[in-house]
Amino acid sequence: MRMAKLSEAASVPVPTIKYYLREGLLPAGRRTAANQADYGEAHIRRLRLVRALVEVGGLGMATVREVLAAMDDPRRSLHDVLGTAHWALAGRSTATGALPVGEEARADVDRFIDELGWTVGPEAPARAELARALATLRRLGWPVGAGVFERYAQAADRLGAWELDQLPSAACRPEAVERAVVGTVVFETALVALRRLAQEHHSARRFAEPDAGPPPDANG
Amino acid sequence: MRMAKLSEAASVPVPTIKYYLREGLLPAGRRTAANQADYGEAHIRRLRLVRALVEVGGLGMATVREVLAAMDDPRRSLHDVLGTAHWALAGRSTATGALPVGEEARADVDRFIDELGWTVGPEAPARAELARALATLRRLGWPVGAGVFERYAQAADRLGAWELDQLPSAACRPEAVERAVVGTVVFETALVALRRLAQEHHSARRFAEPDAGPPPDANG
Numbered sequence: 143m144r145m146a147k148l149s150e151a152a153s154v155p156v157p158t159i160k161y162y163l164r165e166g167l168l169p170a171g172r173r174t175a176a177n178q179a180d181y182g183e184a185h186i187r188r189l190r191l192v193r194a195l196v197e198v199g200g201l202g203m204a205t206v207r208e209v210l211a212a213m214d215d216p217r218r219s220l221h222d223v224l225g226t227a228h229w230a231l232a233g234r235s236t237a238t239g240a241l242p243v244g245e246e247a248r249a250d251v252d253r254f255i256d257e258l259g260w261t262v263g264p265e266a267p268a269r270a271e272l273a274r275a276l277a278t279l280r281r282l283g284w285p286v287g288a289g290v291f292e293r294y295a296q297a298a299d300r301l302g303a304w305e306l307d308q309l310p311s312a313a314c315r316p317e318a319v320e321r322a323v324v325g326t327v328v329f330e331t332a333l334v335a336l337r338r339l340a341q342e343h344h345s346a347r348r349f350a351e352p353d354a355g356p357p358p359d360a361n362g
Numbered sequence: 363m364r365m366a367k368l369s370e371a372a373s374v375p376v377p378t379i380k381y382y383l384r385e386g387l388l389p390a391g392r393r394t395a396a397n398q399a400d401y402g403e404a405h406i407r408r409l410r411l412v413r414a415l416v417e418v419g420g421l422g423m424a425t426v427r428e429v430l431a432a433m434d435d436p437r438r439s440l441h442d443v444l445g446t447a448h449w450a451l452a453g454r455s456t457a458t459g460a461l462p463v464g465e466e467a468r469a470d471v472d473r474f475i476d477e478l479g480w481t482v483g484p485e486a487p488a489r490a491e492l493a494r495a496l497a498t499l500r501r502l503g504w505p506v507g508a509g510v511f512e513r514y515a516q517a518a519d520r521l522g523a524w525e526l527d528q529l530p531s532a533a534c535r536p537e538a539v540e541r542a543v544v545g546t547v548v549f550e551t552a553l554v555a556l557r558r559l560a561q562e563h564h565s566a567r568r569f570a571e572p573d574a575g576p577p578p579d580a581n582g
Binding site: 301337344 | 487
């Protein structure tokens, strides 16, 4: 297909496509005339992935290039590629991102992850995130251990197993990586929103005035 | 106790305490001399709450005052107070916060929440968040309905019910609100971190090269 068609199919404006081509984020099309090229399904897929990384993941061009390089390297396992995407996404700021992580909180979190039996790299950024959350709780005067996260770990474990089951087979790396990236970012937002909605629902059942909402039903 | 002691007990610097007193976020102590006042347990608790709202929740002074006013008003139910805290926290930015929400995605999400049987106010900000996540998926070319969030809703429902069970009794509002606010923000960060760790673990089990990690165990 021509670039105009590609633009339409991927919902990405032509100037953006040209920019991605110049930056090497999108492979050149098959040249059909002096200033015409032909693009295929692979281009649509790659455009969608770049868009997911940039617009949803909030990644810069250099980081996107790194993720794509990992994806295109056949010597790297899909696990390795997903890891690269995760690490790139972890650079984004979080509510407690600016707070210091104590050595002690970090050691407690590392021990907790070991006890869960999870296979996680020692430098995974989410370890520091979790340690930061624990340190914040303690700083606020809650004398808790990492075990306070037990329920959340169970929920995450179930979700993580299910999410990986949903990924397309390892043979289809572009789609698997796209889904992993979009999944990590978009479903993270969704999960956070749903937790707040569920909290509101369960709070209504417990604490609302009798005339402020429907009575608790018998299914709880 | 004197202010120096209060500062130590709550881990909040004296100038910050004076600022909170001036702003009306902390009630005055019992005057014991011309320029001396006595503070009690209630002050420690209130200081911890303000700190949680400002430092962890990232709220501005005006919003903190609103949450405290709701908390101190005995006519308002605890559900109402928790709702005020939730709404205040929802103002914080999210990854997809800048993207538009289509009418269609919003209607789909509202129907989905109805089908879950959740009691959630029609204007709860998390509805828009969820609709934004759905709209983002569609914009990226995934032709999905709100049912794509089913698993996440189940996980959130279980967590939400458990979290509300953990709150101190409604009689102890300051502690309940503090825990709800800290819980919403800090455990949200923890949940997101744990989901990434769980994804890495399950990805390792499925996609890592045979010599890159331990073999899957029999508990999966």
